[in-house]
Each structure stands twice: as C-alpha cells, then as structure tokens.
Amino acid sequence: MTESTTVGEHTGPEATTISLSDLLRAPVVASAGETIGRVVDVTVRLRGPDAYPEVTGLVAAMGGRRVFVAARTVDQWRPGRVTLTGNAVDLRSFQRHDGEVLLRADVLGHRLIDVAAAELVRAYDVELEHTGRGWSPVRLDTRRRPRFFGLFGSNDVASVRDWRSFEPLIGDGRSAAARRVAGRVGALKPAQIADLLEDADRAEGFEILDRVRSNPGLEADVFSELDSDKASQLLDGMPDADVAGLLGRMRADDAADAIVDLRQSRRLRVLDLMPAPQRVKVTTLMGFNPDTAGGLMNTDVTTCAATATAGEALAVIAAATTLAPEALLKVHVLDEGAHLVGLVSVIALLQSEPATAVVALMDSDPSRVDAAVDLADVALLMADYDLYLVPVVDDEDRVLGVVTVDDVLQATIPEDWRRREPAPRAVRAARYPS
CATH class of the missing domain: 3.10.580.10 (CBS-domain)
Incomplete structure (x- = not known):
C-alpha cells in the first residue's frame, strides 16, 4: 500500500491510495505531533453517476464528542494516521448536512445496486484515491473478508470494482435527493427492478421504488413483475390513493391480482378510488377463478x-x-x-x-x-x-x-x-x- 502525501493545495504522487479500513480508528495528529482524536468516519459529497464523489472531510472522536474536520485542514492522509495543517480544530459537535454521505455509516456494510448485473451487493471496504484535485472514493470491495478487514491484497479483481459501477442505496434521508440524481435504476428493465425489490429489505425496497416513481408507467410495469407477497408488502406501506393510482395504470389482470392480495379492509377503499373504466375491468376479472382463462x-x-x-x-x-x-x-x-x-x-x-x-x-x-x-x-x-x-x-x-x-x-x-x-x-x- 503506497502512503499518501499532502492534499489540497499541496503536491504529491500521482496515484496514491488509502483504504477506508486503514483510516478508521486512525489517530488524528496535530501539526505539533500531538494526537488529538481518532477517525470515526469520512464524509463525501456525491457528484452524479459519471463522477467520483468528493471527500469533504472526516469525523473525528475528540474528548467524548464527534467533530468535523474539513479536508482543507488535513495536511497528510496516510494509512493509520491523519495529520492536520494546524494545532486547533472546531470542537462543535458534528452535524450531518443535506446531501452529505458518510462512508462508514452509510456505505460500509450496506448494500448498493450493481447496475451492470442488476443485483444488490454489499460494500465491505472503500478505496480512496488522490485525483490531483483532492481525495475521492474510487473503488468498492464487495467481498466479505473471512478473518480480517483488509482490502486490496486479494487477487479477486471481480470483487474490487469502480465506484461508478454501483448505484448508491443508502437509507439516510438527508442524502436522498443527491442519490436520486443518477437515475440509472430507471434504465433497468421492469423484471430486473422487480428482482432487486424482491431481494431488498423494506427500507431498501421503498428507496428503489422512489427511484422509479417519476416514471408512472415503469412503476406499474415493475409491480406487474413482482411476486404477490412482495407486492403486498410494498402496497401495505403506501396510502390508498397512491395504490389506486398505481393499479389504475397496470394491466387489468395484474391489477385484479394485486387487489385480491390486499387486506380485505382496504379492497373497497382502493377500488372506489380507482378510475371508473379500470375499476369495472378489475371487478369483472375478480369474479373469475384465477386458475381459469377468465x-x-x-x-x-x-x-x-x-x-x-x-x-x-x-x-x-x-x-x-x-x-x-x-x-x-x-x-x-x-x-x-x-x-x-x-x-x-x-x-x-x-x-x-x-x-x-x-x-x-x-x-x-x-x-x-x-x-x-x-x-x-x-x-x-x-x-x-x-x-x-x-x-x-x-x-x-x-x-x-x-x-x-x-x-x-x-x-x-x-x-x-x-x-x-x-x-x-x-x-x-x-x-x-x-
């Protein structure tokens, strides 16, 4: 692993890298040499699907509190050590800002969407690289290490891939708008999105749906591809009016199947809110045995x-x-x-x-x-x-x-x-x- 040199306005080698696991718990050292805290997270700002995020700073544990250390105040990032340009830091407690992503809290151990394979994968480490203008997370490791948290000593190149191969899927609401910008989920086929939803937990599922909600036709096609149990689970978390609007855009036979899978107490309410032509078709189909031509x-x-x-x-x-x-x-x-x-x-x-x-x-x-x-x-x-x-x-x-x-x-x-x-x-x- 090559150690980094100075960042920001300083110059350094062209391709220095650090793994997130080598930064976490590392001492934060003042320019005078005194250890004043330890790294607990690294903050980044998302910049769209074709650009690497920008490292904006780190969160450090200091004197029983967590404080923000801006990237511009860091002189050197090295595996196992972060050195500051000065001896003082702002001791106000760290507060997350809108659009801000924390690599340990939001990415490490969480799942992301592998866009090419259309599947959910878990991130076990992140590689940071100095790009010449600052630090950025550039690669993710998606294979769990059996005994230790090491990163890039493995020869398994398939598990260490470019950050831009993935779509962020992070649960914190303050970065939702930034994550939604990429829009690559909407380019997947309805059946692929349905497969993602069926593998997702509840929070992940609603975030994936949020990515396709801007395309009502696609959302309807996705629900048509879902198995009945997953569709029911997702519909249970939606207001009656939203469910009625969604079923109104689906094929009548698929909408009828979804209505039948709703809780009985909701069926009439949802049917009453559906557009009249679709409601007539759906109620007609509900009168037939599902295992028959009708x-x-x-x-x-x-x-x-x-x-x-x-x-x-x-x-x-x-x-x-x-x-x-x-x-x-x-x-x-x-x-x-x-x-x-x-x-x-x-x-x-x-x-x-x-x-x-x-x-x-x-x-x-x-x-x-x-x-x-x-x-x-x-x-x-x-x-x-x-x-x-x-x-x-x-x-x-x-x-x-x-x-x-x-x-x-x-x-x-x-x-x-x-x-x-x-x-x-x-x-x-x-x-x-x-």
Whole structure:
C-alpha cells in the first residue's frame, strides 16, 4: 500500500491510495505531533453517476464528542494516521448536512445496486484515491473478508470494482435527493427492478421504488413483475390513493391480482378510488377463478368491424398505445352484433394493400375458449396450435378478453424456477480515465 502525501493545495504522487479500513480508528495528529482524536468516519459529497464523489472531510472522536474536520485542514492522509495543517480544530459537535454521505455509516456494510448485473451487493471496504484535485472514493470491495478487514491484497479483481459501477442505496434521508440524481435504476428493465425489490429489505425496497416513481408507467410495469407477497408488502406501506393510482395504470389482470392480495379492509377503499373504466375491468376479472382463462385474461383487446379494410385495422393497432404489445399481435374481427367472426394477424395486415378487405385476410374459425376453461387446457391448446394468444368469449361468442402466451408462462412456470439464482458470470472491471 503506497502512503499518501499532502492534499489540497499541496503536491504529491500521482496515484496514491488509502483504504477506508486503514483510516478508521486512525489517530488524528496535530501539526505539533500531538494526537488529538481518532477517525470515526469520512464524509463525501456525491457528484452524479459519471463522477467520483468528493471527500469533504472526516469525523473525528475528540474528548467524548464527534467533530468535523474539513479536508482543507488535513495536511497528510496516510494509512493509520491523519495529520492536520494546524494545532486547533472546531470542537462543535458534528452535524450531518443535506446531501452529505458518510462512508462508514452509510456505505460500509450496506448494500448498493450493481447496475451492470442488476443485483444488490454489499460494500465491505472503500478505496480512496488522490485525483490531483483532492481525495475521492474510487473503488468498492464487495467481498466479505473471512478473518480480517483488509482490502486490496486479494487477487479477486471481480470483487474490487469502480465506484461508478454501483448505484448508491443508502437509507439516510438527508442524502436522498443527491442519490436520486443518477437515475440509472430507471434504465433497468421492469423484471430486473422487480428482482432487486424482491431481494431488498423494506427500507431498501421503498428507496428503489422512489427511484422509479417519476416514471408512472415503469412503476406499474415493475409491480406487474413482482411476486404477490412482495407486492403486498410494498402496497401495505403506501396510502390508498397512491395504490389506486398505481393499479389504475397496470394491466387489468395484474391489477385484479394485486387487489385480491390486499387486506380485505382496504379492497373497497382502493377500488372506489380507482378510475371508473379500470375499476369495472378489475371487478369483472375478480369474479373469475384465477386458475381459469377468465382469471388469466387481459380485457384490453383490439377489434375492428367485419367491413373494415387492412388499412383501417392497422389504424386501430396504431391508436392502441396503452395496450401491451403482445395483445396487439392480432385484431379481433366482429360482426354488427359484436360477435367474434375471425382473427387477423398484424403480419397479414402489413403485407396486404391498405384497401384489402379484412374478411379476405382473417382466420374465420379461430381457436377460442370460454372463461371457465382451466389454465392447463389453455396452455395445451396454445402449445398444440402454436398460438400466441387465445380469445376468451362468452356463450354468444362475444369477446371478454384475451389470454397471451406470456400470461400462460407466468402462471405455469414454478415460482422457484422464475426466481432461481442465475448462473455465475464473470464481471469485468470497468476502466475509467483518471
């Protein structure tokens, strides 16, 4: 380990490093040589996802109190010793400021989001480096040491990685706004965010949700991917109005599942607060057994009249911006009485002239099921006929909804398969210019 020299306005070697573990409990020494305290933490200011945080100072234990020592008053940072430029310090008790992060209290032993792997990892040590303009935390060690708190003697490069590979996930409210700025959680896929939530504890879960709340559509998609127990736990911590707004943005079948998992005392309150069209869809779905086509279906479907042309049918698809993409694979063709008379695929419509009649392109005898058909029978039907979706109809062939292949997969794949640990993969340490 190379020792550092002076910082701030002083000059020193180009690439000096210190581990946080070598600073904690180190003596704070006045310029005259007297030990006046010991390091208990290091303070930093976050500067966004593409920049290293800036070390602003340290917290030292002095005479039974904790005081702040500004970085500009530190002459030398060395493993096991911090030397000041003078002999006096401000003895007022340390008070955390908004946006301030404490490396030991907030990072060490806490979990962060590994953005590339989309998983939560725990930080066991931090490497500080002198960048030429000051000190910054530049690397994290995410592997627990079995016997001692040493840091960078390990050859396990996968566990020692660039600070910027991670998204801070720290519980202190005074740094929440600074942590939210990065915004990289919102770039993950809904299923990846759901996996993070299912691995998170309660405090971590609400912080992750706070990162996606600015994108209501993404938040709804994330809840659609959550297992029922975790979704219920998170919904229990939200006000009724927020729950109703969230469920109002979800697919009706997913919202119905979430409503059923709410405490019975909340269901009616939340339903009453939901937008009327969504409430009707949800209450309709709640009337079906969840293991049947009716309980599984999505009530949002695309339809056109039997008199429509290919161009008009494509316009219906183009206008259906709120529907899930898998529900747009085929258009349901209805007669004047709203009975199902055929299905036409998007591919057939795209490959035809706009003026072509839909009835000339449609399957006039499509597979369909009634709402009481068991999930297993729906799955077998789709497998036997290579179907991506199946209409659900009533006794008069009026369309109630549609079951899509993703619904069937989600319902039939065992839960322990869906959430099993991924195969180990090598993590390449990112290289960033200093």
